[in-house]
Every structure is written in structure tokens, then in C-alpha cells.
Amino acid sequence: xxxxAVDAMGSDRAPKPEIExxxxxxRQHHVHILLVGKEDLLQNELAHHPQAARLPIEVVxxxxxxxxxxxxxxxxxxxxxxxxxxxxxxxxxxRAAGFVTxxxxxxxxxxxxxxxxxxxGVDRPALAAVFPTAAGTAAILVDVGxxxxxxxxxxxxxxIMGEIYFRSxxxxxxxxxxxxSIGEEETKGNDLTRQAYQxxxxxxxxxxxxVEGRDLYNGQVDVIVCDGFVGNVALKxxxxxxxxxREALKDSLRATITRQVGFLLSRKAFVEFKKRVDYxxxxxxxxxxxxxxxIVSHGSSNANAIKNAVRVASEFAEHKINATIEQExxxxxxxxxx
Amino acid sequence: xxxxAVDAMGSDRAPKPEIExxxxxxRQHHVHILLVGKEDLLQNELAHHPQAARLPIEVVxxxxxxxxxxxxxxxxxxxxxxxxxxxxxxxxxxRAAGFVTxxxxxxxxxxxxxxxxxxxGVDRPALAAVFPTAAGTAAILVDVGxxxxxxxxxxxxxxIMGEIYFRSxxxxxxxxxxxxSIGEEETKGNDLTRQAYQxxxxxxxxxxxxVEGRDLYNGQVDVIVCDGFVGNVALKxxxxxxxxxREALKDSLRATITRQVGFLLSRKAFVEFKKRVDYxxxxxxxxxxxxxxxIVSHGSSNANAIKNAVRVASEFAEHKINATIEQExxxxxxxxxx
Numbered sequence: 001x002x003x004x005a006v007d008a009m010g011s012d013r014a015p016k017p018e019i020e021x022x023x024x025x026x027r028q029h030h031v032h033i034l035l036v037g038k039e040d041l042l043q044n045e046l047a048h049h050p051q052a053a054r055l056p057i058e059v060v061x062x063x064x065x066x067x068x069x070x071x072x073x074x075x076x077x078x079x080x081x082x083x084x085x086x087x088x089x090x091x092x093x094x095r096a097a098g099f100v101t102x103x104x105x106x107x108x109x110x111x112x113x114x115x116x117x118x119x120x121g122v123d124r125p126a127l128a129a130v131f132p133t134a135a136g137t138a139a140i141l142v143d144v145g146x147x148x149x150x151x152x153x154x155x156x157x158x159x160i161m162g163e164i165y166f167r168s169x170x171x172x173x174x175x176x177x178x179x180x181s182i183g184e185e186e187t188k189g190n191d192l193t194r195q196a197y198q199x200x201x202x203x204x205x206x207x208x209x210x211v212e213g214r215d216l217y218n219g220q221v222d223v224i225v226c227d228g229f230v231g232n233v234a235l236k237x238x239x240x241x242x243x244x245x246r247e248a249l250k251d252s253l254r255a256t257i258t259r260q261v262g263f264l265l266s267r268k269a270f271v272e273f274k275k276r277v278d279y280x281x282x283x284x285x286x287x288x289x290x291x292x293x294x295i296v297s298h299g300s301s302n303a304n305a306i307k308n309a310v311r312v313a314s315e316f317a318e319h320k321i322n323a324t325i326e327q328e329x330x331x332x333x334x335x336x337x338x
Numbered sequence: 339x340x341x342x343a344v345d346a347m348g349s350d351r352a353p354k355p356e357i358e359x360x361x362x363x364x365r366q367h368h369v370h371i372l373l374v375g376k377e378d379l380l381q382n383e384l385a386h387h388p389q390a391a392r393l394p395i396e397v398v399x400x401x402x403x404x405x406x407x408x409x410x411x412x413x414x415x416x417x418x419x420x421x422x423x424x425x426x427x428x429x430x431x432x433r434a435a436g437f438v439t440x441x442x443x444x445x446x447x448x449x450x451x452x453x454x455x456x457x458x459g460v461d462r463p464a465l466a467a468v469f470p471t472a473a474g475t476a477a478i479l480v481d482v483g484x485x486x487x488x489x490x491x492x493x494x495x496x497x498i499m500g501e502i503y504f505r506s507x508x509x510x511x512x513x514x515x516x517x518x519s520i521g522e523e524e525t526k527g528n529d530l531t532r533q534a535y536q537x538x539x540x541x542x543x544x545x546x547x548x549v550e551g552r553d554l555y556n557g558q559v560d561v562i563v564c565d566g567f568v569g570n571v572a573l574k575x576x577x578x579x580x581x582x583x584r585e586a587l588k589d590s591l592r593a594t595i596t597r598q599v600g601f602l603l604s605r606k607a608f609v610e611f612k613k614r615v616d617y618x619x620x621x622x623x624x625x626x627x628x629x630x631x632x633i634v635s636h637g638s639s640n641a642n643a644i645k646n647a648v649r650v651a652s653e654f655a656e657h658k659i660n661a662t663i664e665q666e667x668x669x670x671x672x673x674x675x676x
Contacts, residue, residue: 133582134585148520148529149528182566182570189567190487191487213574213577216575217578217582230567230568232520233550233564233572234572237572237575237576238579240555241579241583242579242583243556244470244556245580245583248472264600
């Protein structure tokens with residue numbers, strides 16, 4: 001049974017979603033949970049869930065918590081006993097197979113890099129966001145914030161790691177890998193993407209060339225590679241658009257009684273729709289390239305999101321994704337990993 | 339009465355939307371239209387609209403048309419008598435106050451730069467996209483594709499030009515100008531945005547600092563500055579998300595009879611919603627920094643989009659936006675315009 005450490009102090013409404021998510025995960029998946037955080041707080045909260053006592057859930061004490069406002073570098077220095085650090089140490093020491101946090105993304109990445117270290121051959125770890133497409137499939141965007149100002153070989157490594165991750169988790173034999181750019185031709189894009197294109201087309205992967213922003217969600221590509229600045233902007237713009245559409249529809253649907261009746265009748269469609277574009281189904285973003293398993297979930301995660309992140313962490317460990325990344329990077333010509 | 343030249347051969351369904359849009363514009367706004375394109379084709383199409391004969395609409399012949407597939411540089415060299423080139427020459431020669439095209443964006447920008455030239459002090463012209471926000475206001479994103487690989491002073495000029503444009507067209511006294519980045523703090527972002535931040539905060543504009551992707555659509559900022567690569571990705575991702583949401587809702591709403599009834603009852607809401615996020619209401623993207631007025635509309639423009647683009651072109655000319663840009667750039671310290 002995989003042991004997964006869960007940062008119980010991370011999310012906006014911690015520790016509630018974490019504890020409920022841990023209970024769901026322990027019940028539905030074959031996992032043992034280590035809830036990391038302030039022991040008294042967690043035991044108090046667990047007392048509200050008597051069924052937890054019969055499940056493989058343990059509390060591991062950590063006296064501090066990193067907040068969303070903390071700066072990554074400062075948090076690393078100042079909070080030596082944070083739930084994030086303690087949880088990642090459990091992974092590093094082999095006491096847990098993976099770690100899940102819905103806390104401060106910057107701090108999670110920085111702490112993971114320090115505590116776990118990077119895999120041999122990896123220049124920079126990258127965060128991969130998983131999201132739904134119009135085709136009903138999932139796609140991943142890598143990197144979404146770990147690295148701004150990338151070199152072409154960083155994008156090459158993101159492609160390799162992202163491809164392996166997608167293949168392992170979604171079972172696609174030859175995932176289609178695209179480079180996020182502003183035109184399909186090889187010559188389109190900026191200096192970085194034009195150089196990265198030349199590296200990617202030589203890789204033993206199913207490289208489909210440049211893809212544009214609108215291809216992210218159409219299901220024509222599985223793994224989309226970009227630098228962390230562009231990836232983070234892309235992710236947040238998507239959130240903004242969904243918010244805009246939701247608000248605009250809500251306003252319109254409230255305007256008259258007829259429409260309200262209409263809305264009630266079509267309600268189930270909206271619930272389904274929401275589920276379909278619901279990131280919580282995908283369980284968070286894996287940090288690729290660190291020596292260990294670290295899954296970063298959204299700060300607004302609910303119990304379902306945490307449960308799915310735990311499942312993803314356990315699958316990540318089970319599929320030995322890191323061993324594959326190490327192996328495939330070692331096969332590349334030397335300049336790639338320089 | 340402002341004379342506006344309209345590329346009649348540009349859009350995906352040219353010349354229909356252009357001709358219908360010209361008729362609407364000539365009727366509703368105080369403008370005289372020069373329809374630029376193949377004379378026989380245009381006269382044939384105009385014959386279907388007898389009312390056009392009583393409106394201030396003329397045809398100006400151009401024997402060639404640039405297609406969406408044409409490469410900008412090649413089109414410039416090979417098609418010396420394209421509707422784009424002829425239309426922009428009308429502006430350059432002072433026979434038209436502005437030019438509107440729904441054709442190949444890259445070719446439009448390249449041709450405008452060659453035929454019109456750039457304003458004194460402008461290093462690189464920039465394309466500004468106008469879009470709706472959740473607050474019911476408009477916002478602009480500049481640059482959305484004219485310039486990849488920018489220098490910090492390019493972003494500074496985009497900010498100045500965008501601010502003047504927004505102020506002039508939307509009548510906002512002190513538009514809020516933000517720098518698109520991945521975190522609010524001054525130190526967040528990549529090398530380019532961090533350096534640009536230092537320039538922008540010294541400008542005599544209402545600079546609100548870094549904004550994130552999700553702020554594009556929330557109405558908290560009016561003018562959002564970024565390089566053309568990021569801007570183009572941002573724009574196309576937004577299109578992709580809207581498409582995803584639309585498809586997902588449509589599928590769900592079709593699934594059962596009850597929902598279909600619900601949908602019919604709430605139909606007006608959807609029509610209203612569509613109008614609210616309808617880019618055609620905003621009439622296209624102005625190319626800022628060229629010596630003349632050039633508005634680039636979406637290839638899928640309908641008559642309404644063309645009509646609004648004509649209105650925007652005429653307002654652009656009327657408000658003497660270029661004179662203001664020239665003036666305000668000349669007031670800046672020398673290194674900005676170097």
C-alpha cells in the first residue's frame with residue numbers, strides 16, 4: 001500500500017479539505033495517508049470524522065505552516081518545521097512514496113528542490129498543469145510557473161518529462177507533444193521557441209510541431225511545452241475567461257422569470273458542464289524532475305481535489321516515472337543535460 | 339466627413355461582410371467608404387444592394403488580394419497591387435483618413451509599416467486587441483502579435499501608445515495601465531518584465547503595476563502591456579477557452595428533452611451573453627505607432643465587425659491619436675526613443 005504524505009495546512013480552507021480528502025482517498029484508493037500539520041488542530045478536526053479512526057490515516061506533527069503570502073525564499077529559511085518541509089522530508093527519507101500540497105506553489109517548488117533535489121540530468125524541474133479539452137481528453141501544459149527565462153534545452157527537458165508523465169498516467173502510447181508558439185510553421189515564434197523547435201524535432205517523441213493558444217483546449221495535442229512565464233500567464237488567463245463566461249451567463253440567466261425557469265430546467269446541464277471543466281477531477285500539478293513525488297494542488301482545492309491528488313501521487317510513484325525520466329535523459333546527447 | 343478605405347478582399351468570406359459592413363457604416367456613421375478590391379467582383383456584389391448606390395460608397399480597383407496563407411514578406415514583394423497595399427497607399431497619400439482590413443494580420447502589419455512608416459520616436463508599432471471584461475467595460479492588450487522578442491523600452495512605448503489610444507477612444511481620463519506578469523510584486527516576472535516595470539513606473543501614466551492573466555477580464559485594469567509573443571498566446575488561449583465552454587455547454591444542453599426546453603426558455607440569455615463577449619462589437623485591433631490609421635479586424639469578421647472597425651478608424655483619425663502619441667513620446671527622456 002502506497003504511503004502518501006499530505007500537507008494538511010496548505011489550502012485556503014485548511015485543514016478541512018485535506019482531512020476530508022484524505023478520508024476519501026483512504027477509503028477509495030489503496031493508500032495510507034500521513035497528514036502533516038499541527039497535531040492538536042488535526043486531531044480536533046479528525047474527531048469530527050469518527051470513521052477516520054478505522055482508516056489508514058496518521059498524523060505527523062509539524063509546528064509551522066507556510067501561508068500564501070509567504071515569499072518562497074523567506075519561508076524556506078524562516079520556517080524550518082513547516083508542514084511542507086516535514087512532508088517532503090518524509091518522501092526524501094523514504095517514509096512516504098509521495099507528497100501532496102495545496103499550499104503556496106512557489107514555496108512548494110522551492111522546498112521540493114532543496115529537500116528532494118533534482119533527478120540526475122535534470123537542469124530545472126517543471127510544474128505540469130493538467131486540464132480538460134473539448135475532446136473530453138486531458139492535456140498537460142509544462143512548465144506553468146517553475147521557471148521563467150528558460151533556455152532551449154530547458155524546454156527540451158520539459159518535453160521529455162511531460163511526455164513520460166502523460167504516457168504513464170493517461171496510458172497514451174504516443175502522446176502528441178507540441179511547442180506553444182504563435183504560428184504553426186517552424187520559423188514562427190520567438191528566439192526561444194525557434195531554437196527549442198530544432199531540439200524537439202530530433203527527440204524520439206511524437207512531436208507535432210508548433211501549436212497555438214487555441215490548441216490547448218481542442219484535444220489535438222496532449223503535451224504542450226512552454227517556458228514558465230508563458231505557461232503561468234496561459235493558466236491564469238484561462239481561469240479569467242472561465243470566470244468571465246460564468247459571470248456573464250449568470251447575470252443573463254437571472255434577468256427574467258422565464259429565463260430562471262429555463263435555467264432550472266437546464267440546471268443539470270450546468271452541473272455536468274461544471275464537472276467537465278472542473279480541474280479538481282485532475283488532482284493537481286506534478287512537479288517533474290525532482291527526486292521524489294510532489295503534487296501541487298490549487299489553493300482553493302476541495303476534498304475531491306485532494307483525493308485525486310493523492311491518487312495521482314500514488315500512481316506517479318507506482319509507475320516509476322522518475323526512473324523513466326532519469327533513464328531517457330541519460331540517453332540524450334550530452335549537450336542536452338549540460 | 340471622414341473617408342475610410344476598406345480592404346474588400348480581406349476576410350474569410352470576402353467581399354460579402356466588407357460590402358455589407360460598408361453599407362451599414364455609411365448609413366449609421368458619418369463616413370465615406372472607399373471599397374478596395376477587384377472592381378468587377380465588387381460592382382457585381384454591390385448590384386445586390388441597390389441602396390448602396392445612394393450612399394457615399396466608391397470602389398477603388400486593386401488587381402490582387404493577399405490570402406491568409408500568404409507569408410507577409412512574400413506577399414509584400416510579390417503582390418504590388420494588393421487591396422491592402424492600395425488601401426494603405428490611399429491613407430499615405432491623404433486620400434483616406436484610415437484603413438480597415440480583415441485580412442492576413444502579419445501582411446497588414448508589414449505592409450502598413452512599409453507604406454505608412456512609423457511615427458517619429460516609435461521604435462516598433464504594436465497591435466492592440468480590444469475585448470470585453472466582466473465589469474462590462476472594455477480593456478486593451480498591447481502588443482498581440484506585431485513584435486516577439488521585445489526590449490524593455492518597447493514595452494514602455496506600448497504602454498504610452500496604448501494609454502493614449504484607450505483614453506481617446508473610451509474617454510477614460512486616467513486609464514489604469516498594467517504590466518502582464520506572473521505575480522503582483524515588482525520583483526516577479528521574467529527579465530523583460532522586471533526591467534520594463536522600472537521604466538513604466540516612471541511614466542506620467544496611471545501605472546497600477548504587474549497584473550496577472552486572470553486580471554485581463556476582471557475589469558480592474560484598462561490597458562495591459564506585454565510582448566507580442568505573450569499577447570498573441572493570451573489572445574488565442576482566450577478564444578480556445580470560450581470555444582471549450584461553448585461546446586461543453588451545448589453538448590450538455592442537448593442531452594435531454596427537459597434540458598432542451600430549459601435551453602429554449604433561457605435562450606435569450608445566451609444570445610445576450612454571446613453579444614456581451616462578442617469581439618465584433620469592438621471593431622478590431624488598431625495598429626499603434628504607424629504614420630496613419632490602420633485597423634486590423636478578425637478574419638471571421640461579419641458585417642457588424644466591419645462596420646464597427648470603420649467607426650473605430652474614423653474615431654482614431656478624428657481624435658488625432660497619432661499626433662498625441664508623437665507629442666508624448668517626444669517629451670520622454672532620449673533613451674526611450676533610442
